[in-house]
Amino acid sequence: MTGEESLRPQSLMLTFLGDQVLGRDVCVYSGSVIDVFARAGVSEQATRSTLTRMVNRGLLRRQREGRRMYFGLTEHSATVLRDGERRIWQTGAVNRQWDGTxxxxxxxxxxxxxxxxxxxxxxxxxxxxxxxxxxxxxxxxxxxxxxxxxxxxxxxxxxxxxxxAVAGTDVGAMIEETWELSGLAAHYEAFARRWEKWEAEVPGADDALALRLVLQTEWLRIIRRDPRLPVVHLPDDWPADAAEKTFRTVFDRLAPLANTAAERLLELVPVRHAQA
CATH class of the missing domain: 3.30.70.2360 (Alpha-Beta Plaits)
Structure with a gap:
């Protein structure tokens, strides 16, 4: 279900937690994560290994409830996820507000x-x-x-x-020399090609959650590479705008099914805070 490059399980995990846990003060059952990730093409072994590795790196916290293990966010991972959330929903892919600075x-x-x-x-x-x-x-x-x-x-x-820049400076040429625009444009174009079919097609209810997970992870990976250069100095056919429209359209189509699937598939418990 992933795109032209395989997505790292940790990237998928952060997207998943940002989508389902961030701001809710809850932890999610490991079995629920394994189920969703299997639908995204990630093996149970890889999912468990990723959870353990992220705990060791301070990106996740464990919480045992009986025989079951649940995972939640740390302060550090919540900060990372809030930054990603801003990039996706507030900053956007196209910089039309540049003031010349x-x-x-x-x-x-x-x-x-x-x-x-x-x-x-x-x-x-x-x-x-x-x-x-x-x-x-x-x-x-x-x-x-x-x-x-x-x-x-x-x-x-x-x-x-x-x-x-002083008068006479070729800002467009400077941008071409400093950033690899052709490579970034190719990523946007490939993203739009991979996902445009889902602007019309509707997946199965349970697969919608995994599909939305991959969609968001792929999109965030691209916009993290993008310095958001001023559109006035970019080629007229710069593909970021079209790719972002595809992302938002597909996300909105998947959202109702994905949210329903999350309610059915995910087992959540409140975070237990340490006593003062």
Whole structure:
């Protein structure tokens, strides 16, 4: 049921929990997760392994009720999921509100700090930055990177500025050189092709929940790669808008069946909070 690239079980798990647990103060029975994930093409062994690994990484909490094990969110995973929720439903895939501002971030790290350099680059990419030059990254709009820099402990090695391009700067060419637009466009186009049939077709009731899980996970994976560059500087046939319409149309078609299936298939219990 997955797309052109296999989806990581952890990505599916985060989407599933964001959809069914986030904001509800509940935990979900492991057997329910296994059932839904089997319908999405994930084996029971892979699902159990993912649950265990995410507990060990601080992304999930366990809660035993009798002989059954339930899983809920930690503060860290809830923060990650709220960010994904904003990207999907509030930020959107197309940036039509750009005011001409860029955020520039320069950094200089010792040659031996390979791990710190990798972590910084990964988080900058997640935040919409691209490498303008070696050690100088750029992102559209005003991006607050203070939490990112503090988390990595790199405040003394990073400088951040707001900037505007001067007249005569070929912003379109700069964007082409800094971000791989052709690859991103191909992901949007492939997503639309894979999912457009579900704009008309209706799946079985129980399969709708797994199908919506895969739909959201695939979409979030794409928009996380997207720096949301200003549409005024993108090609006229930029496919993000059409892909987003497909996503929202299919999501809305699946929602009633998926919600009904969730009520029937998922066993939830309230979170037991530690006594003060």
């Amino acid at each position: 860029w955020t520039l971030l320069g950094f200089s790290l010792p040659d031996s700090w390979q791990r710190q350099r990798h972590d910084l680059r990964s988080k900058l990419t997640w935040s919409g930055f691209g490498p303008l030059f070696n050690g100088l990254w750029i992102a559209p709009g005003e991006v607050d990177v203070s939490d990112l820099v503090d988390e990595l402990g790199l405040a003394a090695h990073v400088k951040v500025f707001r900037a505007h």
